[in-house]
Amino acid sequence: MPDRARILIVDDEDYNRKLISGILTRQNYSIAEASNGEEALKQVEKFSPDLLLLDIKMPGMSGFDVAKRLKANDDFALIPIVMVTALSTLGHKAQALELGVDDFLTKPINVAELIARVRSLLKVRAYYKHMKNYQMELEIEVEKRTEQLRRSMEKIKAASLDTINRLSMAAEYKDEDTGAHIQRMSNYAAAVARRIGLKDQSVQAILYAAPMHDLGKIGIPDRILLKPGKLEPDEWKIMKQHTTIGAQILNESSSAFIRLGKVIALTHHEKWDGTGYPYGLKGKEILLTGRIVAIADVFDALISKRPYKEPFSLEKSFAIIEENSGAHFDPEVVRAFFTVKDEILLYKNKYHDSESRRKRRMTPFVRPEQAVGLDDKLHMV
C-alpha cells in the first residue's frame, strides 16, 4: 500500500477546519491542521504535506504571507497550495497567482469541487514526487557508474605504468648497480620540469616516461654491456645504439607516456653543444624533455657508487653539472636544477641504493659481478 497523501488544512476558524478535515478524512487522506500562519509553517516542516488548503484571512500572518514564505523556500516551493477563502475578488486571485498558488476554492465549500481539486493536485504532486525520486535514483546511479569507471581507469593506468616501470627495470637489471637509479632520476627530472614551469600533466608524464630512457640496453650484447674495462671504439659505437634501439621498441605507441619515453630514449645523450649522440643535435633542436632527463641521468650517475668508482661528493657532482652548463647541458635547465637542489637531495635520500641491493641479494640467478655499472661510461662528463 502506498503512503496516504498528507494534507495540511490551515484556517483560523475551527468549524471550517473540522468541516474540510471530515470530508477529506473520509477520502482516506492523512490530515493535519493549523489555526494560524506561524503554526502552518511549523506543521509544513513537521508533517511534510503533499498539499496545503490555506485560508487567506487569518489573524497575524495571512494566507498570502504563508504562501510567500513557502514559495521562497526551495524545500517547500513545490508543495501545491489551494487558497480557500470567501474573498474571491480578481485582485486577490491575481495576488495569489503571482505568489505561485496553484488553485482556489471559494467558501462555502462545495464538497464535490473540494474532492475533485484535491485529487487533481495530488495526482500532479505524486507525479512530481515520482519524477524527483527517479531523477535522484538516476543521479546516484550515474555517480556510482562514474566512480566505477574512474576506478577502472585508475587501475588500467596503474597497471600500464607498472608494466612500463617493470620493463624499464628489466633494461636496467643487468648493468645497473641499483634499480633505484630510475626512481631517483625520474623524480629529479620531474622536479626540474616543474621548476621550469611545465604543466602538472607534462611533469607527471616525464615522471612516468623518464624510466624508459635506457630501455634500448636490452638490445646491447652482454659482452659490451657488462664489459668491466674501457670500451673499444667499435664497442662504444654499439653501446651508443641503446638510444635508437629504445626508440624502436617504443615506436608508434598509442600511449602518450610511451611516446614520450621514445623521445627520452632517443635524446637523453644529446648535448647542448652538439657533441652528443645519436644525432649530434644542438641547443633547442633537442626537445626540452631530453635536455631535462640528460641532467637528471648524469647527476645520478655522478653521485652513485659504481664498481670502478666511489660516488663523487655532492659538491664535486654539483660542480661538474655547473661546469657543463652550456656545454653538455642547457643553461636554463641547469639553473632550474640548482633551484630545486633541496628537492633533488630529498629524492636522493628517499630512493637510496641499499633497498635495491637487498633485492638483488634475494635474486639468486644474478651473479654479483654482473652488476657492473657500465652505464656510467655513457654518462660521465
Ligand SMILES: [Fe+2]
Ligand atoms: Fe642511456
